[in-house]
Amino acid sequence: MPGLDLYSAPAIDLHQRACPRPAPRLAYAGSLGMGRLSPARVEMHVLDNTQVERLEAEAVNSAKVRQPMYAARKKIFPKRATGNFRRFKWLVMAITLGIYYLTPWLRWDRGPFAPDQAVLLDLANRRFYFFFIEIWPQEFYYVAGLLIMAGVGLFLITSTIGRAWCGYTCPQTVWVDLFLVVERAIEGDRNARMKLDAGPWTARKLALRASKHAIWLGIGAATGGAWIFYFADAPTLVGELFTGTAAPVAYITVAVLTATTYTFGGLMREQVCTYMCPWPRIQAAMLDESSLTVTYNDWRGEPRSRHAKKVQAAGQSVGDCVDCNACVAVCPMGIDIRDGQQLECITCALCIDACDGVMGKLGRERGLISYATLSDYNANMMLATAGGSSSVNPSLVRTADGLFSDKVAHFHVSKIFRPRTYVYMGLWSLIGLGLLYSLLTRDRLQVNVLHDRNPQFVTLSDGSIRNGYTVKLLNMIPEPRIIVVTMQGLQGGEMSVVGDDIKAGRSFAIPVEPDRLKMLKVFVRQPADQIRGAAQTFTFRVEDKSSFEADEYTATFNAPEIAR
């Protein structure tokens, strides 16, 4: 079947486009067969005298080996990384998962007339509670405002520190990380998992796989379970959920979210980001040359060599990359960052940790893979290639004593602050301040009036004119109130309320239930001799005498053209 080629386009390789790169070294590509580990290690011991182990790793989604569309997914077995970014990611994971699972259980006292759940989307009663804020459906613009802030915030984050959302806080990333923790705990790290996967189905394999999938399903169920607690009183619902008395929609929601969590986090993983998610593509368009991205600094890494000393002895230049594949082994997306910036890269920075570990062991500067801006990278690349006239020569970026030359561009935080950043920050703050101002000054007592249009007015037997109004009193706090309704203007006019034994007059007090709307049918009557024109305006004023809150509505009073 013909189809447009959306997916198999070459990886976005900003670096390659911006700068000439050394000819790809393909010599090693075919030499990664099984069983060659020992000789390689021996050679490295002899030649480099280090403890760096060469890992058997191949970038599953590498541009060089990219498969046609119908190839089955190749499993990725990310190795556990250690380092600063991994520690940071553990922290982010703990915080985000903690927020997600624990928030519904936070309590917030709102008095006897409102739920005490700190965050609650009460769909049945159409109220949204967020700590001290309660919004009614017509105040949904606060949510819209927050979503716009989230959007602009993502622009800000992406334009400065790249795809940080993808790499650290996206639920897909966090849950896949969590699922990988389970997988590692049960099946072991990368090599053990690969061995298990390749091995025959034994009782042990069956037991390991079954327990892994069972725990994944458990996490999925807990994810779906936590979700529904945002929509009902959590302690009540958890009881109902386990006694089988909860609403069917609760079970359906849990089932759907269990299925999606298990499928996306356990089975599909990186494919969700690569094939399903539009965000990587949008973000790719938002990056510019001053955005931080995870970058393999081939201006110091190339020419890479596993046999540095032998090559050096032969008089050829050697870069810092020892081609140990540690960066590939830890990558949860199955790419080789050394191919350049790619659509698949979620910038989780685990390859930075892996490479920094290796560089540390080798006694070289960390940051062969690092967060770098394209402009810094390009400057350094020009330096290393003598203005693009040669292939990368690492000696050009170093002084005679092996240190980096002063000409090497290093990242400084000021580089990400540019007009674009300020525009995003300004916009974000402006919306935030606007929302805050609106929140602090909003009315918690409101009146809406609907004038009867059919008929507009009624002539009564004494010749006076009557107009009907539907008056809606909105008591938007969770406490009962006595609201005083007064009419201002309209000489001689009097109000009466249908269904209430309130004496006709210009003012009446009426109790309104907590957090509810009270709808009144009010008739206003004006004697014939007081009528001044076919349309007069007057004001409905509602007041809470105890809190001094008030609201007004200017209404029209219609009369026939010629009143008696």
Next chain:
Amino acid sequence: MSDEHIDEISGVSTTGHEWDGIRELNNPLPRWWVITFYITIVWAIGYTIAYPAWPLLHSATKGLLGYSSRNEVRNELTAAEAAKGKYISAVASKSVSEIAADDGLREFAIAAGGAAFKVNCVQCHGSGAQGSKGFPNLNDDDWLWGGKAEQIQQTITHGIRFASDPDTRLSEMPAFGDIITADQIAQVGTYVASLSGKVQHAGLVEPGAKVFAENCVACHGDNAKGNKELGAPDLTDAIWLYGSGETAIATQVRAPKQGVMPAWGARLGETKVKELAVYIHSLGGGE
């Protein structure tokens, strides 16, 4: 398709279509998409077996699940009736004043009565119950036959001048064109108009009062305030069913128009009539 063309950059064959030098790559659709596509076909076949689908000569296949949209509507209506059941039985067992005094029941009756009004009454009384010439405005406080909820119920049940209902409200103002002279009619018309406003021919008022005393007080009363027992309108207020002013009143004296309202009791049933009465009573003029 002519001879196969391979795209140089991607190494993928093209479909052979070319637009201004741009060729379409012949990449396959994603596998999951194709599988989903086939599943939808299988699903569609199963669906047409489970649900009514295939047209036959005079009908269509019924479907294994026995679903029909008519049944669904019927079930929904039954459920809606059941939900209204307790209100309807309460309306049936209580008097209209009792219904009007109960907040929840009144709200239900007003909603139900409003709906019934839109179907049965708007043709004459107007969609806002505002009436028109010859058809009373039900919003105001002027009632020919009484504005208490029970009186309204009685009027709706048996109608007005509705010949086939023996209990119908009946009044018949004689055509005074055959009884008194044209001058007297002009005089009494002016007199009656003067009771509620200014008149042009003030000189006719005094003789008109005499004509009124001789001919009209039996029904309209000494003070012209009317009589609800007889359906005789109050002639001193601002509301005129057939128009105000000397001429319009005189015309009505000479040859009165008299509207007919059908009896609704037998057609709508007692419960619906009660709901209508409560609704009309709530429009603002109820006594």
